Amino acid sequence: MGELKLSKPYLLQAADLTTEDVKLIFDKSDYFLEHYKRGEKFDDLKGVTVAMVFFEPSTRTKLSFDIAAKRLSADTISFQSATSSLTKGESLIDTLHTIEAMGVQMYVVRHGKSGVPQFLQANTSGVILNAGDGKHAHPTQALLDSYTLYRHFGAVKGLKVCIIGDIIHSRVARSDIALLKTLGAEVTLCAPGTLLPRNRNIWDCPIIESLDDAVEWADVMLVLRLQRERMESGILPSITEFSKYYGVKYEHFTRKPELVLMHPGPVNFGVELDYRLSTYPNCLIQTQVTHGVFIRMALLSLLGRDL
Amino acid sequence: MGELKLSKPYLLQAADLTTEDVKLIFDKSDYFLEHYKRGEKFDDLKGVTVAMVFFEPSTRTKLSFDIAAKRLSADTISFQSATSSLTKGESLIDTLHTIEAMGVQMYVVRHGKSGVPQFLQANTSGVILNAGDGKHAHPTQALLDSYTLYRHFGAVKGLKVCIIGDIIHSRVARSDIALLKTLGAEVTLCAPGTLLPRNRNIWDCPIIESLDDAVEWADVMLVLRLQRERMESGILPSITEFSKYYGVKYEHFTRKPELVLMHPGPVNFGVELDYRLSTYPNCLIQTQVTHGVFIRMALLSLLGRDL
Amino acid sequence: MGELKLSKPYLLQAADLTTEDVKLIFDKSDYFLEHYKRGEKFDDLKGVTVAMVFFEPSTRTKLSFDIAAKRLSADTISFQSATSSLTKGESLIDTLHTIEAMGVQMYVVRHGKSGVPQFLQANTSGVILNAGDGKHAHPTQALLDSYTLYRHFGAVKGLKVCIIGDIIHSRVARSDIALLKTLGAEVTLCAPGTLLPRNRNIWDCPIIESLDDAVEWADVMLVLRLQRERMESGILPSITEFSKYYGVKYEHFTRKPELVLMHPGPVNFGVELDYRLSTYPNCLIQTQVTHGVFIRMALLSLLGRDL
Missing domain, CATH: 3.40.50.1370 (Aspartate/ornithine carbamoyltransferase)
Structure with missing residues (x-):
């Protein structure tokens, strides 16, 4: 399974996923689901720092990503900005660049405005995972x-x-x-x-x-x-x-x-x-909630493996 | 020590504890206290996710549980709900079931209303540890x-x-x-x-x-x-x-x-x-504060060992 | 490198640092910078609990210290007090003593009033790292x-x-x-x-x-x-x-x-x-932001090695 890759090195919208991508993600989720049951531990993201960047309140999705990242032994940091600091487009990118300069490689992003994850992905060499943007995509x-x-x-x-x-x-x-x-x-x-x-x-x-x-x-x-x-x-x-x-x-x-x-x-x-x-x-x-954690483990693992 | 168990698989009130339970908890606390001094690390809860569910503000008790869980290599997540979302009894249980579906097995719960930990324990297959409920118990x-x-x-x-x-x-x-x-x-x-x-x-x-x-x-x-x-x-x-x-x-x-x-x-x-x-x-x-961490390590370890 | 030490067992102000201290810190930063690039993991603070004690809002400095501590395998806890509880000098020290009694050994402190880190260091056997105090020092x-x-x-x-x-x-x-x-x-x-x-x-x-x-x-x-x-x-x-x-x-x-x-x-x-x-x-x-993480790793490692 080591050489298989998603067609894009990020996840912005469902429309970007091919059937091959989905098969890969489902297979990996199956793997984590089965092996987690048996009490196995996973080191896929050991040494990788994942930032939870939530500009909208979220409980379920944020907890699910957080648990997924921790089960893969990632370090997670939480960055919850007030919307007020986002009046200028530059400051959002500046913030991203600052976090990036600290060595964060993956960003789980939720934002009230459609398109923000795309905008961020266009301005970083890191990996953006869209955790919900406006009315656009989840x-x-x-x-x-x-x-x-x-x-x-x-x-x-x-x-x-x-x-x-x-x-x-x-x-x-x-x-x-x-x-x-x-x-x-x-x-x-x-x-x-x-x-x-x-x-x-x-x-x-x-x-x-x-x-x-x-x-x-x-x-x-x-x-x-x-x-x-x-x-x-x-x-x-x-x-x-x-x-x-x-x-x-x-x-x-x-x-x-x-x-x-x-x-x-x-x-x-x-x-x-x-x-x-x-x-x-x-x-x-x-069951959807339970599967959510394994799907996110699969995505984090597949997108984070070369970091 | 491996086969010894508390008489109940949760901790809701002091009145539930037998003298044998207390002896077991004190012995385990002694163990952690001595071995921690020598710089040993503990993996008792490796792969276990502990949710800190605090509906009342808390600094000391929350920090103490958090440190205890981390010393046992647990993953900890924090869930701090506004009281407003608790007006309907169902929503509290629904929230518990959602966290549970994500694979969280242990819940440290503080709530301003007496009886909430009991109510939650009656509705979960996970382990509730009461961190203080109303005027009832701590x-x-x-x-x-x-x-x-x-x-x-x-x-x-x-x-x-x-x-x-x-x-x-x-x-x-x-x-x-x-x-x-x-x-x-x-x-x-x-x-x-x-x-x-x-x-x-x-x-x-x-x-x-x-x-x-x-x-x-x-x-x-x-x-x-x-x-x-x-x-x-x-x-x-x-x-x-x-x-x-x-x-x-x-x-x-x-x-x-x-x-x-x-x-x-x-x-x-x-x-x-x-x-x-x-x-x-x-x-x-x-000394009470110091012992609090070892007591909580003992409880988390004893109640979490079969998860 | 094992026997080398900073001249003071804490970091309160730049004026306290000798050229030998700075050389030691820079060498250690070089070490982390090079070895981190190669994907190495660090256990320098395994089993050490670092408290982030921020009385002023901070994003960059707090994230930087948090990432640095996690890369060294420390447990980190966050303690963000409202200024209101600080009206009496005693209560600040009492809070410190409480956290200390829980086994926290290192404190990263930011405070709006000049001199607070000094005041805390004078009242603890733990290690204070000044993350900015008033107009005094950073x-x-x-x-x-x-x-x-x-x-x-x-x-x-x-x-x-x-x-x-x-x-x-x-x-x-x-x-x-x-x-x-x-x-x-x-x-x-x-x-x-x-x-x-x-x-x-x-x-x-x-x-x-x-x-x-x-x-x-x-x-x-x-x-x-x-x-x-x-x-x-x-x-x-x-x-x-x-x-x-x-x-x-x-x-x-x-x-x-x-x-x-x-x-x-x-x-x-x-x-x-x-x-x-x-x-x-x-x-x-x-580059300053990137180096900030390695400098903080060096300081945490050098000041935390005997804990």
């Missing part, structure tokens, strides 16, 4: 979602995945659509009109009008988090109404027990998802 | 206090310990009383009526009315921190008055030099304790 | 500055260094002047009168009136950061005026290409320095 989430499907079904190709809920504001949706299509899944969308892109054909995914139709069609329901902030902006009339028509209910799954349920978390139970579904056998939400 | 403080007495006197059984000051609001007092009684010490209380439980017999400890009587009776004065907030709530007429009648003075110790002084810290010098006592030979306050 | 910055000159020119002795800008408020200036003189450099100052000490002879450095004269005289231009706060205090009429007369321009360097440019960072580009200079070949600003 490629490690897409990878862990597809990996979870791969482990559950044995393959992603040909799966019918319906993405449900707050699609227009979601970097997760964008990245999932891109990767699922690369891997040969069929993707549809189900959401109220105000939570869909204005140009409904922009991502080339059919729209399914009702949850009932989605349940009938899909192998997988991938439910998104409804950002509470959306309410205040007047995009939705009320949470109750959203929940009535687009909240996924327990009955949807008793009707079709083989249907798989996924959600990137954290879940607004009672809004986009019935709480009783959290213990439903084919609810893979916890 | 079992590692009780263990380090008793361990300090054990190291100083050779045994806890038969010792006369007077607990002084803000007893009613103190989780330290509750835990110390429980553990000291388990270990066969005699415990009395000395405090103004408003800082004692309304039902004075609730803990089955005699009340000593004056500090002078306490000094005469006791082998050990265990002084508690007076929470400044108590003043504002009108429970005490004034700090000056409290300090006059229940503040421990230098003269109390010159009168009886073998008397041992303890305090869980941080001390309000000039309120519950005369500053000159900080350098008094039988003042064991710094 | 000795690791001085060491990395001189080390950068040493690596660039082969020696510091006889070099002509002009320090430019906000000298009166700068602990960097104080420490650089002291160390450069110890090492035999000639030091001059160039700044508007309000940014120079009132007694111009206090540091025994000639004043150069104009930047043009400074360029002609110097081998090295060491430009300081202009604290924006200075503007508000009325010390300078305007940033534009400061920048016009004391801002270093690209033309200054095209005129004399061998001239070396240094700055402790972070740079206010457009104020004290022309942005185009950041890519100027003899601009050593990034």
Whole structure:
């Protein structure tokens, strides 16, 4: 496995990944998943310093990357800048160059503005891993979602995945659509009109009008988090109404027990998802979180091996 | 020592500990104390991830657990939630399940509400260590206090310990009383009526009315921190008055030099304790802090060995 | 190299360093720089706990020390106190004694008040490394500055260094002047009168009136950061005026290409320095940052070896 490499020496968006890249990442994740279970330790990043550069608050993604890096014996440092110091583009690059000059080689970056990881990658000889930028991309989430499907079904190709809920504001949706299509899944969308892109054909995914139709069609329901902030902006009339028509209910799954349920978390139970579904056998939400750590170990190891 | 185990696979309150448990913990603490002095390194928790989950601010206890975990080669992550996200009981459990899904096996938990560690333990297959919950319990403080007495006197059984000051609001007092009684010490209380439980017999400890009587009776004065907030709530007429009648003075110790002084810290010098006592030979306050790290190493090692 | 020691078992100010100390530190930095490049790992501080005690916000210096300590396999803990708890002198010492009782042996300290590291060193058996105190001293910055000159020119002795800008408020200036003189450099100052000490002879450095004269005289231009706060205090009429007369321009360097440019960072580009200079070949600003980590590794290793 030593000579295999990702086609790009960084991870900015799911659209950059080839099927060969994904195979390599999934194989490496399988490796870590199996060997970690047996209590093995990993030295892949011994002597490598990984900076967690989060300009947006994050709990899950940051912890997941942090645990992944530590399991590979990396040193991790955390750099959490106030947005205020970012008014000038130069200062962001200057900060990057300063951290880089200290010998940091890998950067896990989250930023509220789309495109920041690309901008940083263009200005460093280090490795950027995009941990979410604005509404643009969240490629490690897409990878862990597809990996979870791969482990559950044995393959992603040909799966019918319906993405449900707050699609227009979601970097997760964008990245999932891109990767699922690369891997040969069929993707549809189900959401109220105000939570869909204005140009409904922009991502080339059919729209399914009702949850009932989605349940009938899909192998997988991938439910998104409804950002509470959306309410205040007047995009939705009320949470109750959203929940009535687009909240996924327990009955949807008793009707079709083989249907798989996924959600990137954290879940607004009672809004986009019935709480009783959290213990439903084919609810893979916890599995997604578990796989997230192995996917990130795989990426850090593959991208960090030549540093 | 390999086959010995604590009677419960977690630590929620001092009352759960048997004398055999305590012997095991003290022996393990002795082991770490001796071997650490000689510069040895410990791999007990290599590959184990310990989460520091503090919902209340803490400096001493958090640092102590953090240092203990690192000395055992654990990976530590810190999760400090704002209380705001805890309004719904589900979200706390959901957060726990998310961290757990990432492969975290041990949780050091502090929370302002009594009972939260129990609630979490009931909902996880991981190991909870209570680092202080509301007014309920602070079992590692009780263990380090008793361990300090054990190291100083050779045994806890038969010792006369007077607990002084803000007893009613103190989780330290509750835990110390429980553990000291388990270990066969005699415990009395000395405090103004408003800082004692309304039902004075609730803990089955005699009340000593004056500090002078306490000094005469006791082998050990265990002084508690007076929470400044108590003043504002009108429970005490004034700090000056409290300090006059229940503040421990230098003269109390010159009168009886073998008397041992303890305090869980941080001390309000000039309120519950005369500053000159900080350098008094039988003042064991710094020793308590030192022992705290070894007690926590022992607990983490004993509870984490099968993970 | 095993038996060589610094003349003092701590680092409080550049003025304490002898030329032998500096040679030892530079040799050790050379060692780490060369061996780190080859991918070697270092165990110098394995089992040693280093506390980062920052009472002032810091990004660069704190990250640099943190990376240095981790590269030496130290455990690091971070202790960031609010200034509020420091109103009483005792509480600062009490906090130090508490951390010390937990087994922490080295303290990297930054504080807004001059003299705090000295005060702490006088009250501990641990090792204090001053990471900047008030307007007093920033000795690791001085060491990395001189080390950068040493690596660039082969020696510091006889070099002509002009320090430019906000000298009166700068602990960097104080420490650089002291160390450069110890090492035999000639030091001059160039700044508007309000940014120079009132007694111009206090540091025994000639004043150069104009930047043009400074360029002609110097081998090295060491430009300081202009604290924006200075503007508000009325010390300078305007940033534009400061920048016009004391801002270093690209033309200054095209005129004399061998001239070396240094700055402790972070740079206010457009104020004290022309942005185009950041890519100027003899601009050593990034090199200073890189060397900072190796200097700190050397200091931690030399001061921590007997712990």
